[in-house]
Amino acid sequence: MSRPRIAVIGAGMSGLAAAITLQTAGADVTVIEKSRGLGGRVASRRVGDIVVDHGAQNIKPGDSLLHEVMTTRLSSKDLVRIEKPVCLWSPPGTIHTPDEEYNSALKYSYYGGINTIARLLAFELQQLGGTVSLNATARHFTENEQGVELFDVNNSTLGEFRGVVVSAPLPQAADFVANSAPFTAHPINVLDRVRSLRQIEYRSCITVMLGYYRIPATPDLYALLAADRSADLLWLAFESCKGSGHSKGTHEVLVAQMGARFSKYCYLEEDAITASRVIAEVESLLGSEFKSPDWYQVKRWRYSQPVGMVYFDDANPAGSEGALLVCGDGLRPNGGKIHEAYLSGIEAGNRAKLLWL
Template sequence: MNVAIVGAGASGAAVAYALRDADADVTVFEKSRGVCGRAATRRREDCQYDHGANYVKDEDERVNRLLTEELDSEGLVDVEAPVWTFDASGEITEGRADDERKWTYEDGITQVAKRLLARTDATVHRETRVEGIAREDGRWSLADSEDAALGSFDRLVLTPPAPQTADLLATMAWDDERRIDVHDAVAAVDYASVFTAVCHYPFELDRPWYALVNTDREHPVGWLSREELKPGHVPDGESLLVVQMGHDWSGERIDDDPDQVLRESVGHATELLADDAFADPDWTDHQGWRYALPDGGVTGDTHRDCEDAGLYFAGDWVVGESRVHAALANGLEVGERVASSE
């Protein structure tokens, strides 16, 4: 059985991992240079920082076991400091006490996909954008953005964000009414955009929390976290803030000049922290995540109705929970169904 997986994010890597012992030849196509999608890590000035997803919650026992027992756990760390909250006025209050673990790696959260794929024999083609899909003689034929053939496969798993998956379905050459039905179901999944600002400072921030989250979604800042509290991420004596702006605020500015949006983001973060020392970081970075967080999942089982034709869908947007653990859990489940279809 030949299996194609479009996307090497958390869910795509989990699909490949679930197929590691199956009688399957697995090929992964990833449009970017790196893997793990929005669970992304960058490196600069002796720092490394997770500028998309911040960590993996331990809410799913299967995923928790995967990270702590099945995969290489060297460098796996729990961010122990708490998450506090703030409201529209910027008032910060202590968050609820719980035992929730926040998993990441000393080398960054992108290690999740890297370690999953390292346990497989899958072939991973990076910087390869799949744009053409056709159903021919009971198999799935793929082509890249230059219309060059990428191969023919018995099973196809689509994992890009729902809007991008819907685009693939819209142009898919498959003479079956299920294509229209599943396209409409996938296209109906709404997404929130997030603009992320990264701010570095040559001094230590002395606060009792790891992160702040806006609970009423009415503040320009949605999330602010301290990357220096992740072991191995920031040199001693320095601070690195990851500021993720609110959904409405980000959505209104996602197509604006990113340098201007960055300046505004720094200003709002400085106001939230009530300290002008944060108004002038010594270096910054930024990322506009157009398809950051799915708002709900696919309605009904239309996406499952395509599986007898060898077409599968995986991702946090499938289950409607915008968390890395949800993407991993769904990818494992879909991979297991592909494996059992042999």
């Protein structure tokens, strides 16, 4: 008997987890990803010969399933434990002693960039026979008796499937589902689901990377976190703490993540202006040695982390799922975390198994 074809939209942590769960259970899974790389918000980029994590900063899986997966099934020599502490800071530039409770949780990245975790998951999926299709944006589906047909933004078909799992951030998932509603058997049910997905907003976040072709004298810590979470400079991390791939022993890159208010009001600002504001903040915190980076890059995250959550069963009401399931970090308590997104993908994969296999 042929394997039922299932589409997963999004190659972030939740989509890849759903895809592997389903492929392992006997489906033929195609992951459709709009960008040219894997990982979604678990993002790394190359600048010259070094790698910078410019989205999620570290994986703090606690004792969740993801910790077990990272250290056993996907065990890799590339995994790096970040040993140095995170310290709180408060204005005008006071750095507090490390918070032991906060720092007792293990923090990880990878020598080749934090998105290595997504590359390992995608490799596993492909070994199992699944497919990842990059640079393909799903816009909507139409429902038929066998399942769904999926279309891209040019209205070209992406294939026919028994079901589709959508793992985009919830506002984007809502757009996809709303676009599809007219082509489904029960549009009102589908639009009810859109309403529950739209309940959750996502914060935006501006990330600024500052590169130095030298190793400045830095405090003995991995990152600074603002004691007042409404501060403009929320997070400032030293990438060299993640090993040689992130610094080559000769560079330092600071990753600044800006607070919700700053990110909202400066979202449309020119890169040079945003970078100069951030450099001024960094200089006042760390001193004049950080005044003149050799390069900077700015990345804007329209959907960074969810504010609140929708329960999985509200987004996917039992009996009304049809050929559609939604997953992602907005469907988890304490969402906006890599290990929570991973768990959401497993949850969707397990529900899809019951419905479609």
